[in-house]
Amino acid sequence: MSITGAMNAAMSGLRAAARGTELVSNNISNALTESYGRRELALSSMNYGANGGVRIDGTTRHVNEGVLADRRFADAAHQNIQTAVNFFQTLENVTGVAGDSEGLSGRLAAFEQSLITATSRPDAPERLTDTVIDAKRLIEGLVRASNDVQDMRTRADGQIAKEVDTLNTALQQVEQLNKQIITAQARGGSTPGLLDQRQAVLDTIGAIVPINVVPRDNNSVAIYTDGGAVLLDISAATVGFQRQNTVTAYQTIDNGTLSGLTLNGQDLRMSALAGGSLGGQFTVRDTYGVQAQTQLDAIARDLVERFADPALDATRGTGDPGLFTDAGGAFSLIDEVGLSARLSLNAAVDPAAGGEVWRLRDGLAATTPGPAGDAALLNDMRDALDAQRAPASGGFSTGNQSMSDLFSSFSGVLSSTRAGAERDLTFSAARLTEWTDLQLSQGVDTDQELQNLLILEQAYAANARVIQAADDMIETLTRL
Structure with a gap:
């Protein structure tokens, strides 16, 4: 040389x-x-x-593309379960747990105790007033729970819109990065930086929707959802969604009043995008939220019907509302949806609405006070709460239950479901951590x-x- x-x-x-x-x-x-x-x-x-x-x-x-794909699936599953846990934790905070005086069961217990106290001294106006106050607190608890369920459904609908926007933007970015990578290779340039950027964008997509990333020629990729929808193959697809400003109890995806997803203008099966944070938001809006509202309405219906029994108060006429009303009127069987949000106290006993508390003792339609020592109606009201009857709706047990049993059943199912979701979240978090650590160890x-x-x-x-x-x-x- x-x-x-x-x-x-x-x-x-x-x-x-x-x-x-x-x-x-x-x-x-x-x-x-x-x-x-x-x-x-x-x-x-x-x-x-x-x-x-x-x-x-x-x-x-x-x-390691295999480890990376498994880590993305683990991330999508974790995001999906986290959304469910957040919903159940919030709902349980609103409805309360056993022993919580501000929870639904605690408010029912306070109302029942007020009836017992009023029964022992039906002549004492302050005891009747306390009973009215506790009845209104019970109503307020149910109304608040119903409103909060719809607020969570509204937030889920808004979050779906945001995630769809993020998904569409990310798909466009991957399309552009594919083109830049192909161009850089053709010119003999370096592509690792572009590949890093694309991986970061794919991770964003993978948290929203579980995806399969398929290699194509010249280091480009195609993207398919785990459910088989084509999100990108040469060109990026466009996911469509119509947001609602406010979601009400009457709106569901089944009756067509809430939007689903479209892919390039065509209706998309929800199973095609199942999993991930996007699927979790749909589950909150269309499954968990609807189920919670249905059960709250069933509880409100049971409460209204117990006190609307014609045999309970002889002063009321046929079809007149009882102590608990549907926005001041009688409850109609064909209008149960949203009842828990419309629940109100009969104005006849509400001083704030011009009523008199003594009508709790003498009858809702009584025009003048009766014998001050007559506690028969108050006793019947207390018995109405303890009466064993099968809930007419809500998917509860078909066995006979008292009012407190029904509240406990609702709280118990909610607590059990929340605990199960939290266990699933712990498992998904551990799995995500393991795959993340494995990815880093091979980096x-x-x-x-x-x-x-x-x-x-x-x-x-x-x-x-x-x-x-x-x-x-x-x-x-x-x-x-």
């Missing part, structure tokens, strides 16, 4: 060592960056006659990178010594 050839070979070695050192530095600094793929310098030898050297062929990005190993750095420093020093030796030889030759 000539002196010039040796110097050229050493110079190529210096360039390779410098570029390798840069990659090692990037690897170490991005060791904890989720979407970062470990870089490695691709080298090959070059031989031209007696000359040699090293050629930099590019940068190779290392990512940048800082110890190995530091060893590589030592090797590169030695290579740099060796090539530098070759150049120094060649320079010394040339200098010697020039002095001859």
Whole structure:
């Protein structure tokens, strides 16, 4: 090898060592960056006659696509379950648990105790007033729970709209990144940075909807949902959704008053996008929220019907409302939806509405006070709460239940469902952590990178010594 050839070979070695050192530095600094793929310098030898050297062929990005796909599925499942847990925790905070005086069961117990207290002294106006107050507190609890359920459904509907916007934007970004990667490769440019960006965008999509990422030619990708919908194959699809400003108890996806999803203008089966945070929001809006509203309405109906029994109060006429009313009127069987939000106290006993508390004792339609010591109607009201009857709706047990049993059944099912969802969340979180740790473990190993750095420093020093030796030889030759 000539002196010039040796110097050229050493110079190529210096360039390779410098570029390798840069990659090692990037690897170490991005060791904890989720979407970062470990870089490695691709080298090959070059031989031209007696000359040699090293050629930099590019940068190779290392990512375990199988682990990455499993981590995305785990993330989607975790987001889906987290949405359910948030709903049940919020609903339980509103309706209360056993022993909570501000919960529904606690308010019912307070109303029942007020009736018992009033029965012992029916002549005491303050005891009748307390009974009216506790009856209104019970109503307020049911109204608040119903309103909060619809608020959660409204928020879920709004979150669906936001996630659909994010999904469409991300799909457009992947389409553009595919094109940029193909162009960069055609021009001999470097693509690892673009691949990192695309992985980050795919992770965003994967948290919203479980996806399968399918490789295509020239390092581009196609995206399919786990349910089989094509989100991107060359061109990005457009997911459509119509947001509602306010969701009411009357609105469901089944009766067509709430929007589902479309894909390129065509109706999309919900199962095609099941899982992920988007599917979780749909489940809250269309399943959990509807079920909770149905059960609250069933409880309100049972309460209204117990006190609307014609045998309970002889002063009322046929069809007149009882102590608990549907927005001031009698309850109609065909209008149960949203009853818990319309529940109100009969104005005849409500001083705030011009009524008199003594009508609790003497009858809702009584025109004048009766015997102050007559507790018969108050006793009958208390018995109405304890009467065993089968709930007419709500999906509760078909067995006979008292009013307190019905409230306890609702709270028990809610508590059990919430606890089950939290167990599922714990499992999904552990699974996500394991896959994330595995992904990171197969990414940048800082110890190995530091060893590589030592090797590169030695290579740099060796090539530098070759150049120094060649320079010394040339200098010697020039002095001859």
